[in-house]
Amino acid sequence: MAYTDSPLLALDGLSKSYGRQRVLTDLNLTLPPGIHALLGPNGAGKTTLVNVLSTLVPYDAGRVRVLGLDPRRERKRLQGLVSLTGQYAAVDDKLSGAENMLMMGRLFGLSRRDAQRRADDLLERFALTAAAGKRVATYSGGMRRKLDIAAGLIGRPRLIFLDEPTTGLDTRSRQALWDEIRTLADSGASVFLTTQYLEEADALADRIVVLHGGRIAADGTAAQLKSRVGGSTIQLHDDAGHILEEIPTRGSALDVARHLDAVAAARPDVDVTVRRPTLDEVFLELTGRQARERTQEEVPA
Numbered sequence: 001m002a003y004t005d006s007p008l009l010a011l012d013g014l015s016k017s018y019g020r021q022r023v024l025t026d027l028n029l030t031l032p033p034g035i036h037a038l039l040g041p042n043g044a045g046k047t048t049l050v051n052v053l054s055t056l057v058p059y060d061a062g063r064v065r066v067l068g069l070d071p072r073r074e075r076k077r078l079q080g081l082v083s084l085t086g087q088y089a090a091v092d093d094k095l096s097g098a099e100n101m102l103m104m105g106r107l108f109g110l111s112r113r114d115a116q117r118r119a120d121d122l123l124e125r126f127a128l129t130a131a132a133g134k135r136v137a138t139y140s141g142g143m144r145r146k147l148d149i150a151a152g153l154i155g156r157p158r159l160i161f162l163d164e165p166t167t168g169l170d171t172r173s174r175q176a177l178w179d180e181i182r183t184l185a186d187s188g189a190s191v192f193l194t195t196q197y198l199e200e201a202d203a204l205a206d207r208i209v210v211l212h213g214g215r216i217a218a219d220g221t222a223a224q225l226k227s228r229v230g231g232s233t234i235q236l237h238d239d240a241g242h243i244l245e246e247i248p249t250r251g252s253a254l255d256v257a258r259h260l261d262a263v264a265a266a267r268p269d270v271d272v273t274v275r276r277p278t279l280d281e282v283f284l285e286l287t288g289r290q291a292r293e294r295t296q297e298e299v300p301a
Ligand SMILES: Nc1ncnc2c1ncn2[C@@H]1O[C@H](COP(=O)(O)OP(=O)(O)OP(=O)(O)O)[C@@H](O)[C@H]1O
Pocket: 018, 023, 040, 041, 042, 043, 044, 045, 046, 047, 048, 049
């Protein structure tokens, strides 16, 4: 099937077990090209899903298409179109940044000249030109991560999997990497990233998929997920901006107006803001509910 007109991902009943442990259960999902984030608590199955989609691990059941190709039966073709950058930088410490890039370019089948040109270009884009001649062993964690991603881009992949790309980076390096990911998407590549940072998903992703216990707990834009949890909160502030009181509302204009009428009558001078739920609250609601229910069951009334 031609991959150009296909959705980025199309999963229909995807399941995967390790031995007797079911890790992914009946996943159904269609995603268009773009930047997408996979969120979930530890052990939710995020890495397993990325490994299945990037051809590293075979799935057991269901129908799976990545760029229109089956990662199990069309593995080689798909491998030429995707790159996978892991949490642990897979670059060679003993080589320089430039040597790592060249080696990767040659592995992707580029001629020496093309590999050189592409390596120079990517090293510059990732602000690594000054360090290009130095051994990777001397690089900081952020520089290694950037080199790892740059090396994965040398073959011009159409889809880039990033497994927790900014874990352990400081705020500045994280922001720089976000800018790079946006630039990648602007150049036409799609990005599928796993993250534990809700802020990262909120800032970057067109669609967010929440995985919990190997199942899709929710999928949508950040705004859709926030509205799913429902309601808005009216916050009352003093002059210094300190929150005096928070009033939960159902979020409709009528309900907010009703609460504001009561506030205006009792405290006419108080400052007021209306706040939508944060993605953290949504995440807790979606993934914490089961844990909370279990705790309540265990604790006798
Ligand atoms: N190769 C494997 N063999 C056996 N079990 C595995 C294997 N890989 C993962 N698992 C199990 O599958 C479940 C999901 O793991 P996975 O690494 O996909 O989750 P995750 O959401 O990426 O977690 P984390 O955020 O901690 O990396 C876990 O219970 C894990 O122990």
